Amino acid sequence: MSSAMMWGVFALMALLALGLATLPLWRRPRAVAEADRLTVYGRQLAELEMETKRGLLTPEAAQAARLEIERRILRLNETAVVPNAGGKGLLAGAAVTAVAGAFGLYLWLGHPELPDHPAEVAGAMELKGTAAGEPTLNALLDRLIAYLDTNPDAMEGWEHLRRAALSVGRGADYAAALERGVRTRPENVDLRVLYAESLIFMGQGQVSPAARLALTQADALDPSHPALRYYTGLALLQDNRPAEAEALWQKLLDEAPEGAEWRGQIAEKIAEAQAAQGKSSAASAIAAxxxxxxxxxxxxxxxxxxxxxxxxxxxxxxxxxxxxxxxxxxxxxxxxxxxxxxxxxxxxxxxxxxxxxxxxxxxxxxxx
Structure with a gap:
């Protein structure tokens, strides 16, 4: 299998997962306890923040507790999607992909000139088929994850894994693989930004303490990294610092090459930051x-x-x-x-x- 053909297969996998998500909901609904547990973990994080502000926990203990809760959130995916799941599970996969698309700026903001893998890599990823002669989607993903565990610098592979894994509800596996990649290649700023992005995705768009730590570590390596600056702006906006977020995003937009596909998304975030400042001004006016x-x-x-x-x-x-x-x-x-x-x-x-x-x-x- 050639390199181009191999990556074409993974691109097709992501499209196939999206296509399945549009099937009618004619199958029996499946109860998903993971959503309830995610709500509980979210409340635990909120309670943890309150206890920290009241001085009941040391910063070190609070950070350890946050990381443990976030690890539990990452493990939720272990039973979230199973073969032959009902229509709701498939639609959840579509929703996951939609959210991932909102945050998936790495390929545009990072390094769009990703290198191809050598032919021997493509051969190493050749799959045995199922009994019917066709590889399963999860088998393909497992093989790609195993490959990236030993070849963490293969950035194109990470991009394909992100698209395919998030589309079928395996975001936790994707984040866990990135965590291993960061440990193996601590100097790789792209991996650190991707890891932060995966944590933001797992937090439903919230820049969690673990994601902030990953961003801080990436900033120490390359503060000019465009995707890093984008997500740092998102953290500022969530910290009710819209003016700083706007300034950061505006500088990023000013430096963006003409015709860059992601300019529109940055412009939308700038407008969001400006709207947030307007709301703050309106609240102050009413209070007076x-x-x-x-x-x-x-x-x-x-x-x-x-x-x-x-x-x-x-x-x-x-x-x-x-x-x-x-x-x-x-x-x-x-x-x-x-x-x-x-x-x-x-x-x-x-x-x-x-x-x-x-x-x-x-x-x-x-x-x-």
Whole structure:
């Protein structure tokens, strides 16, 4: 098998996984406890942050606890996807790929001129088939992971692994392989950035303490790395430092070559940072008003949200925010209506985490 043919196979694998994800949901739904555990781990991380701020834990103990929780999150994937899983599992794979695409800037921001593998590498990755004469997707991925364990500098292989593994719900295996690669090649800044990216993906877009550590280590090797700067900006934005994030992304955009495909995505993040600054300014302006005018301004904003949701009613998270806002404004009847509409959308989508949020808000509303 030639090098080009081999990588073509892995590109096809990713496309095949995406195609399967579009099948109708005619198969029996499969309960996925991993989503519930992910919610629990997320709450544990939040509680850990509160305990750290209160001084109940030393920084060293807090960091160790964070890393342990994040390792458990990474291990969730071990039973998340099995052969012949139902349609929900396949659609989850599609969602995974969509999120990965949002963060998968490595190939563009890193080094697009990735070298080909030598012919002997392609031969080493030749697979025996299944009984039917066709290799399974997981077998192909396992062989690629094994190859990268001994050849961690094969960056094109990592890119193919990212696309294929994330598309079929094996993101944890991908992140674990990268962790091993970083240990083997600690001086490889590209691997460190890819590892940070994988942790951000596993955290549903949140730049976790482990991801921040990986970014810091990459920064020590090459602070000019474009993908590193992109994810550092994301961390700044999540730290409520939008002005710094905007400045970092703007510099990255200014230095980007004309016609670079990722310019549009950086521009979108700049706009997001600018919008965040606008919200902060609006909040400060409202806080400066007399109490009665503050209430009037806030009510106007809530009514504006209600109007938007009537025009686009499929936003379950929007209905949850509206319900909370009406509760705070002392409008329990309106809050109940908003929560009921949003909860119905969450139940239809099977979003257990959001359903739990609606249940918690309903409890708050029921309190005297």
């Amino acid at each position: 008003l007399p109490a009665d005018q503050q209430t009037q301004q806030i009510r106007g904003m809530v009514e504006g949200l209600a109007a938007k949701l009537e025009a686009a009613p499929d936003d379950a998270g929007g209905w949850l925010r509206l319900g909370r806002a009406w509760r705070v404004l002392g409008e329990p009847a309106k809050a109940q209506v908003a929560l009921a509409r949003g909860r119905a959308i969450a139940e239809k989508a099977g979003d257990k985490a959001l359903m739990a949020d609606f249940a918690a808000e309903a409890e708050n509303l029921a309190k005297p």
